[in-house]
Amino acid sequence: MSADLRIFESAPEAVDAAAKLWAECAHEAARARGTFRIALSGGRTPKALFFLLAKPAFADLPWDRTEFFWGDERYAPISHGESNFRGANDLLLTPVGAVADRIHKMPTAGTDPVKDAQRYEESLRRHFGEALDPDGFPVLDFALQGLGADGHTASLFPEKPALQENVRWVVAARAPGSATIRDRLTLTVPVLRRARRIVFLATGREKAEAVREWLEGTEPPERCPAKLITPLGGSRTVLLDREAADLLKNR
Ligand code: 6PG
Numbered sequence: 001m002s003a004d005l006r007i008f009e010s011a012p013e014a015v016d017a018a019a020k021l022w023a024e025c026a027h028e029a030a031r032a033r034g035t036f037r038i039a040l041s042g043g044r045t046p047k048a049l050f051f052l053l054a055k056p057a058f059a060d061l062p063w064d065r066t067e068f069f070w071g072d073e074r075y076a077p078i079s080h081g082e083s084n085f086r087g088a089n090d091l092l093l094t095p096v097g098a099v100a101d102r103i104h105k106m107p108t109a110g111t112d113p114v115k116d117a118q119r120y121e122e123s124l125r126r127h128f129g130e131a132l133d134p135d136g137f138p139v140l141d142f143a144l145q146g147l148g149a150d151g152h153t154a155s156l157f158p159e160k161p162a163l164q165e166n167v168r169w170v171v172a173a174r175a176p177g178s179a180t181i182r183d184r185l186t187l188t189v190p191v192l193r194r195a196r197r198i199v200f201l202a203t204g205r206e207k208a209e210a211v212r213e214w215l216e217g218t219e220p221p222e223r224c225p226a227k228l229i230t231p232l233g234g235s236r237t238v239l240l241d242r243e244a245a246d247l248l249k250n251r
Contacts, residue, residue, distance in 0.1 A: 004235065004236065004237040004238065005215070005238045005240070005251075006237065006238065006239050006240070007240050007241070007242060007245040007248075007251055008239070008240070008241050008242070009241070009242055010241055010242070011048070011203035011204065011241040011243075012048070013241070014201060014203055014239045014240060014241045015048045015049050015052055015201070015203075016052065017239050018049050018144075018199060018201045018239050019049055019052045019053050019058065021197070021199055021237060021239075022038070022049075022053065022061075022142065022144075022199075023053075023058060023061055025141055025142045025196070025197050026038075026061050026062055026066060026141075026142075027061070027062065029141040029142075029196075030062035030065045033141075034065060035065050035066070035067055036062055036065060036066045036067065036141050036142070037066075037067045037069065037140050037141045037142070038066065038067070038068060038069065038140065038141060038142040038143075038144065039069040039070060039071040039140050039142070039143045039144065039187060039192070039195070040068060040069070040070050040071060040084065040088050040144050041071050041072070041084075041144045041145050041146040041153075041154065041201075042070070042071075042072060042073065042074070042084025042087065042088075042146070043084070043146050043148075045146045045201055045202065045203060046087075046088075046144060046146065046201065047087055047091055049144075049201065050087065050088055050091035050092035051091050051092075053092055053096070054091060054092050054095035054096055058096075059096075061096075063096040063097060063098060063099075064097075064099055065102075066098065066099075066102060067102045067104065067127070068088070068093060068098060068102060068103045068104060068105075069104045069124070069140070069187075070084055070085065070088075070104075070105065070106050070187075071143060071144070071145065071153075071154040071186065071187050071192065072084065072106075072154040072155035072156075072173070072184055072185060072186040072187065073085060073105070073106035073108050073155075073184065073185050073186075074108065074180075074181035074183075074184055075108045075113045075116070075172075075181060075183035075184055075185060076108055076109075076181050076183075077108070077109040078105070078108070078109070080181070082180055082181055083108070085105040085106070085108075089103075104120075104123060104124070104127065106120050106170075106185045107119050107120060107185075108185060113172035113183045113184070113185060114172045116172075116185060117168075117170045117171050117172045117185050118170070120170045120185060121168060121169045121170040124138060124169055124170065125169075133194055133233070135190070137169065137190050137191055137194050138169065138191060138194070139194050139195070139196060139233075139234075140191070140192075140194070140195040140196070141195065141196050141197065142195060142196070142197045142199065143187075143192050143195035143197070143198045143199070143229075144199055144201065145192070145198060145199065145200045145201070145226070145229060146200070146201060146202065147200060147202040147207055147210055147211065147214065147226055148210065149206050149207060149209070149210050150176070150210065151210045151213055151214055151219075151223065151224030151225060151226050151227075152225050152226070153192075153200070153225055153226040153229055154186045154187055154192060155173040155175060155184035155185070155186035156173070156186060156188075156189065156225040156228065156229075157173065157174070157175055157176060157225065158222060158223050158224065158225060159222055159223070160173060160174060162186055162188065163189065163221070163222055163225055163228060165188045165189065165190075166188070166189065166190050167190075168188055169187065169188060169190075169191050170185060170186070170187055170188065170191075171185070171186060171188055172184070172185060173185070173186045189228045189229065190232075192229050193228075193229055193230060193231060193232040194232050194233060194234065195231075195234050196233075196234040196235075197234055197235055197236075197237065198229060198231055198234060198235070198236040198237070199236075199237045199238075199239065200226070200229075200236070200237070200238045200239065201239045202238075202239075202240055202244045203240065203241040203243065203244050204241070204243055204244055205243040205244070205246060207240075207243075207244040208243065208244055208245070208246045208247045209247060210224070210226075211240060211244050211245060211247065211248065212247035212248055214226045214227060215238070215248060216248060216249060216250070
């Protein structure tokens with residue numbers, strides 16, 4: 001496992017490092033394959049990253065050759081304040097002029113998350129075509145991952161059936177009772193693990209215990225799903241601020 005842990009004094013510095021990694025991977029993918037396929041995380045943390053990438057300093061990225069996917073999405077219309085698509089669209093996709101038919105948002109305005117998970121998987125299969133790895137899975141160039149305080153990533157929550165899925169690319173999932181929107185769609189472990197570059201971005205003291213358990217704890221992966229997202233053929237980079245890394249012994 002080619003783990004690469006980088007700890008920064010502040011959250012903005014960790015976000016800046018994430019932006020630079022994204023830029024490096026985007027240019028490399030566009031040069032090598034003519035396109036950059038990225039799966040975005042949701043929630044609060046990536047919003048600062050989206051805002052930074054929309055600035056002129058990153059205008060030279062291959063935005064016109066970037067295919068935007070989502071690692072997960074809350075099962076609600078995009079008008080909902082908690083929509084991951086809405087956050088990314090407002091802060092990044094619209095400002096950089098993302099190409100409409102390269103924006104692959106998850107279908108979450110319906111009434112059947114299981115059917116819509118299948119629909120998203122079918123759209124991914126149409127997009128990737130035969131360009132799959134030997135195990136029949138798609139290979140993203142970049143998977144942007146967050147970390148929940150309970151150790152979840154994407155919508156892969158502790159002790160949930162979605163963690164065991166090793167065939168489907170997309171499944172319906174259920175967030176714990178405390179979540180505003182419990183129904184979710186999520187990419188599965190085999191898809192996220194195969195990204196050429198997996199980048200975790202986690203900041204804030206409220207993530208410190210989850211980070212400690214994830215990187216140094218002994219709980220089984222079912223109790224800390226981020227432990228399942230180890231690279232298969234690519235590499236993983238973990239970007240933390242000092243607060244999120246505060247409980248790590250080896251830092
Ligand atoms: C989501 C995310 C999820 C997120 C973590 C951390 O849709 O909520 O994809 O996995 O990354 O919950 O969220 P915050 O960045 O808001 O702490």
